[in-house]
Amino acid sequence: MSKLVEINFDGIIGPSHNYAGLSIGNIASSTHAGETAYPREAALQGIAKMRHNLELGLAQGFFMPLDRPNRTWLEALGTDPAHAPRNLLANAMSASSMWAANAATVSPMPDTIDGRCHLTVANLQTMPHRSHEWTGTLAQLRLAFADETRFAVHAPVPAPFGDEGAANHMRICASHDSPGVELFIYGVSGGPFPARQHIEASMAVARLNEAQSVIFAQQSEQAIAAGAFHNDVVAVANEHVLFTHEQAFENPTSFYADLRDQVPEVEIVEVPADRVSLADAIKSYLFNAQLVTLPDDAGMALILPTEAQDNQSVWDYLQELIAGNGPIRRLCPVDVRQSMANGGGPACLRLRVVADPETVDQRFIATPEKLAQMSDIIANHWPETINPNQLSNVELLNNIRVARHKLLEACGLAELDR
Numbered sequence: 001m002s003k004l005v006e007i008n009f010d011g012i013i014g015p016s017h018n019y020a021g022l023s024i025g026n027i028a029s030s031t032h033a034g035e036t037a038y039p040r041e042a043a044l045q046g047i048a049k050m051r052h053n054l055e056l057g058l059a060q061g062f063f064m065p066l067d068r069p070n071r072t073w074l075e076a077l078g079t080d081p082a083h084a085p086r087n088l089l090a091n092a093m094s095a096s097s098m099w100a101a102n103a104a105t106v107s108p109m110p111d112t113i114d115g116r117c118h119l120t121v122a123n124l125q126t127m128p129h130r131s132h133e134w135t136g137t138l139a140q141l142r143l144a145f146a147d148e149t150r151f152a153v154h155a156p157v158p159a160p161f162g163d164e165g166a167a168n169h170m171r172i173c174a175s176h177d178s179p180g181v182e183l184f185i186y187g188v189s190g191g192p193f194p195a196r197q198h199i200e201a202s203m204a205v206a207r208l209n210e211a212q213s214v215i216f217a218q219q220s221e222q223a224i225a226a227g228a229f230h231n232d233v234v235a236v237a238n239e240h241v242l243f244t245h246e247q248a249f250e251n252p253t254s255f256y257a258d259l260r261d262q263v264p265e266v267e268i269v270e271v272p273a274d275r276v277s278l279a280d281a282i283k284s285y286l287f288n289a290q291l292v293t294l295p296d297d298a299g300m301a302l303i304l305p306t307e308a309q310d311n312q313s314v315w316d317y318l319q320e321l322i323a324g325n326g327p328i329r330r331l332c333p334v335d336v337r338q339s340m341a342n343g344g345g346p347a348c349l350r351l352r353v354v355a356d357p358e359t360v361d362q363r364f365i366a367t368p369e370k371l372a373q374m375s376d377i378i379a380n381h382w383p384e385t386i387n388p389n390q391l392s393n394v395e396l397l398n399n400i401r402v403a404r405h406k407l408l409e410a411c412g413l414a415e416l417d418r
């Protein structure tokens with residue numbers, strides 16, 4: 001019998017991780033532009049998060065880093081790593097596929113018309129460095145979810161309709177294995193910053209994914225302008241709980257009313273702006289937590305970045321939250337500082353797929369042994385540091401390629417090497 005559980009697939013932080021400041025509207029990315037990055041430490045932080053989640057009794061998967069620099073993309077632009085202008089090379093080098101929440105939008109079996117789990121790969125077309133991720137992501141998802149009796153993997157919706165995947169999508173349901181209402185959060189305007197998720201794309205994804213119950217809600221302009229370039233920076237949902245900042249949505253009253261109408265048991269935990277300002281929410285990434293259901297009826301936990309602990313008003317609020325009688329019972333800070341410095345918290349690093357783990361290609365499912373093996377490869381082959389002014393260094397480019405290849409081979413996934 002099939003057992004549907006939530007599996008978190010984390011993007012392994014690739015050996016080309018660097019801070020080139022490519023994401024306008026992402027304050028962390030702009031703030032850390034030009035700094036030296038630590039790819040080895042970054043990837044080991046990611047592995048430690050996965051290990052932590054396995055130890056909590058959660059199902060865990062992973063995706064491989066993509067081949068960077070993306071030579072095919074540079075070739076289509078009439079150049080190559082040796083000749084590309086600095087800015088193009090930086091765009092080709094980004095390890096941004098680590099943020100698997102942007103890989104695809106997932107509508108699991110209980111939500112869909114044909115009873116299959118649908119995944120639509122995101123086009124990420126607003127940001128040049130992310131716009132060429134989808135080819136590698138599509139190839140990988142087609143491998144991981146190859147069983148067409150249970151999964152349907154769709155190519156991205158076409159430009160110019162921007163789609164950022166699961167970072168702008170949530171699902172509210174009684175339990176993971178029961179039918180849910182899918183929430184598609186789009187942006188219209190972000191003041192000085194782009195609204196990356198377009199409503200046309202959200203609607204197309206809902207159709208492709210055959211989602212039966214849907215609500216489309218607008219992300220607040222104020223939130224995007226304050227640096228919430230994705231909705232998952234200001235809201236997160238798990239089963240019947242929506243944990244959100246007061247200023248996340250443009251019309252919260254009508255959105256909450258729709259939601260309560262469709263799912264009467266929904267519990268909305270709204271954090272008031274006078275307790276945690278939008279600025280503190282974005283700096284601490286408290287909503288970019290993984291809100292998970294712990295096994296053995298232990299309630300829900302927030303797997304948060306340690307930055308949330310460092311912020312007094314955020315941490316005070318969270319202490320009160322778990323002391324109360326609400327559904328969130330436990331706080332688990334994790335150190336993903338290398339990813340955070342590029343605007344990616346614990347929730348950005350994972351794609352949630354509700355499925356029976358046995359129906360997924362086992363090469364993508366984590367075990368403690370595999371994580372240990374991956375840690376060894378990372379410790380031995382990932383560059384220790386990368387500064388963005390080194391990106392054209394031939395030896396570095398070669399090391400990055402070899403490092404990824406070693407990981408693919410160890411995981412039996414060398415066929416992903418193009």
Ligand code: SUG
Pocket residue numbers: 018019020021022023026029030094096099101102127130167229230232233342343344345347348349
């Ligand atoms: O798209 N940062 C990513 C962070 C994505 C976070 N994901 C979610 N919120 N789900 C982005 O802005 C920085 C790259 C650079 O500057 O080199 C970057 O792409």
